[in-house]
Amino acid sequence: MRKFLAGSMLLGWVGLASACLPSAAPPTVHVPPPTPTTVTLYVSNTPTVAAQSTRTAPTLTASHLPQPGEPCEPAQSTSAQSAIRYTVDATLDYETRQVQVRDAIAFRNETGDTLDELVFYFAPNAQPGVVTLEAVTQPDSDAPLAASLEGTRLSVQLPEPLGEHCAQDLTIAYLLNVLPMGEGYFPLQGYLGFSERQFNLGHWLPTVAHRVAGEWITPPRINVGEQEVIPAADFEVALTARHAPRHLTVVGPGTVEQRRSVWRFSLSQARDLTLSLSNQYRRQSATAANGVEVELYTLDEFSPSSESAANAPDQALDTAVAALELYSDLYGPYPYDRLVVLESDFPDGMEFSGLVFVGGEWFRGYHGDPASYLTLITAHEVSHQWWYVQVANDQSQTPWLDEALATYSEYVFLQEIYPELTDWWWRFRVDAYAPEGFVDSTVYEFNSIRGYINAVYLQGARLVHRLREDVGGEAFFQWLHDYVEAERGQIATPESFWAALPPDLLEATQATREAFLRRSEIAPNRPD
């Protein structure tokens, strides 16, 4: 445990409310996307994709499948085995920027319901013209399953009702037409997009939707915040790059294997498996105290002769290593052997499982002073390995659960590594924007990113700091640690966040909850 846990506390929070003029660029205007494209597939007697698909049909759980007409035999479920596994075979044509994807899903029904359909969250289809759905098939069958794709929602009719603990395998084949960064309805979501020198595949796979109270959750995409709510799963991805430039590097999380033009990645208990390709990546790495290998990939040339940005890669790597060590101590162990940090050609930053992007503008704007967005955003994105990857949440409905904690984690990082910068952080990062609004707002309540950041991130950081003062520093970090322990691999809710706090301490947070939250009352029947 770090020394400051015992109670070093920022004094005089109330003095921080004075506002300065915002120092950053004015908020971007966001055009809401039109009604998303709809594609409906139905059973055809002459499937073409289905015939191809039998070559590499998954066999993972085929033996557990119920036979037609027989009662379903529950899969040989073990707690160590993920209920969802994706085995992805993808071929990228680097010239056309199209990816042919076959996503083989092995699903075990742990939803508590008997299922007639399986629903997937398919983020790329929020943008028309990106996804061409070809077929959804079962192993050992040529007949495609009935499926409909509407916006982010892909619904697949199951051949027969799927009982609890029973398994179903199916394969989704589609063509992904990746757009240039900055184009389309989601110009800022360059984690699925390409620039001259970077090709990113983030949130590119259909993933089994979260199911709550008998409803599948497939949030519509908008240009404010994120909308993911993804059950944890195991991923295996093989990517073949055709017509690729010389010296292409495919960067991804987890275990990596390369044979000629085929890269294989494997990652367990993840929310996504995200790849980034470039023939210009410069790699440097360091080993954290807990043995995790932290790798940094940069695109720009940071010449030693230009003092300004020369140390940006070092600063990003040092920050990522220190943040990983600190958050592992405070919040619980980091779950993977590697952490990848990438300089991105799209703005700001973005979190994925075992891999984070940090905007190139933060690298290029680094002038040797650690009081910079390069430090803050790197620490912020690393903290999402706890607040999103390990403990997920509905990022559309309760974005504060990950973003308030990730923003406050920047402050926690500074307290430990750069304690002289903590006052600067409140002024520069929070107070300068005079933030307001309910912290527990949904992403759909905002028409600008600035308003969203102010309420959810910045007021969120104030909320979390006040909670820390309410319960005391030691109990605060114990709370976060217990919360991760209880919700690891799950999709947390505000109820589960508060339930990780002992009742007497919960009581102590009431005034803070009332000051910052629309829903400040906590249900009394909290579980033990």
Ligand SMILES: [Zn+2]
């Ligand atoms: Zn964030």
